[in-house]
Amino acid sequence: MTTKKDDSISAMCTVAIGEAGETGDWRSLRPVINHAKCIPSIKKKSACFLCWLYCPEGVIKAAIPVEIDLDYCKGCGVCAEECPAKAITMVREGEDDE
């Protein structure tokens, strides 16, 4: 990556993925989705997506199946808290999913 110097006299940053670095590094708990419980996966249509709606980092994709971008997920656990189907569990980093 080339490094051009920023000459601005006040702090400004561009609006881009990764602008603040890979914030997923900050995570101590990782969300793990059980698609057998996830409503969009069960119904096979766009439904629920409360995790996508509540995620404060905007790292959840409203897809079927739902995807979480772990490069930027900080592991706050809001998605797990809000999931009505209890499909998301928070697992300590370094421990097994299962």
Add this chain to the structure above:
Amino acid sequence: MSNVQIMTGNQAAAIGAKLSNVQVVAAYPITPQSQLAEIISQYIEGGELKAEYVRVEGEHSALTVCISASTVGARVFTATSANGLLYMHEQLHWAAGSRLPIVMCCVNRGVGAPWTIFNDQQDSISQRDTGWIQIYCRNNQEILDTIIQAYRIAEEVYAPVMVCYDGFVLSHTMMPVDIPDPEKARDFLPPYQAHTILSPEDPRTLNPVLFPNRRANSAGVLCDGYMEMRYKLQAALERSPAVIEETSRRFAEVFGRDHGGLSWGYRREDAELVMTGMGSVASEAMQAADILREEGIKAGVVGIRVFRPFPAKHLKEAFRGVKGIVIFEKGISYGYEGALCSDLKAAFYGSEHQVPVHSYIAGLGGRDVKARELADAARASWQEMQSGIAEKPTTWLNCYTG
């Protein structure tokens, strides 16, 4: 052709803001506000000044509105005093750190507790370290002229400027003031160019959290860390004395009045004893110098106009050859001494010119300071200095300290 009118310091300040063609004014209208904000609201309501007046619920918000408007390229103005200024404290840092050329009048008043509405300079002295340029005025003409100069300085340095003038002593006292020609004022102030990138095609987040170290952003541009951004502010302020002096010189060329860039002198040429201070107390010291001169003491005055950036190099020159300095201050760094006293003594550190400095705290909470009292204090110090007392504890002038 001159256009001299009799007016208060607040009126002079309002005219200064009007002649600077400010576009947004935000102010909290109640105590500790002065008539200044009211006069400006009348200009705007009456169509004399085409600006947006935002009435807010407190001084913190007043400055926040100014910060936002200045960010998007408007020339902004606000005014406050005393506890109102203290309430702005967080946003004072924010304005300077964002490098916004906001101009604000601080109508100097004492701060509570105990409650006071009267004049001293503790309010602005307490905001010394916020990154603002501070200019202290000595009469109403200088208030008007300094506001026009302040925009030029602020917009060149990209730092906010606080124009300070003594409450009541200047704010409510009428003096003759020559009102500059609006066309000339317009020509003197080039349009403000915002430095922030504001474009829907190239959106930015302003003032994001910065990490301790420099870091490349997503586009590979190496961005400054917090320390680098703060260093840029300090470096700009360190360069600003030259801009302040040049602005003062240019102003004198165009309008025929020179208030001194960083400082001014009175009977300074052959003076051995020099009284110094900021604002109206320094102005009063001119009369004290006359009294002492009649007694045969070679007295003079150096009035310090710019307190931040502290013009240490310039002041070493301004006090060259003097044999004694007496400082009168309307504020104090509690637990030590007058802030100006500390800074001035530090300016002489390591230099060959070691001069006795005596410090007086005067006129807190509006206690009157008469020229005769300044002369008495300076005379007493001069006698002590001549008997070898170079240092002595700070004296509270005209105060019952028993």
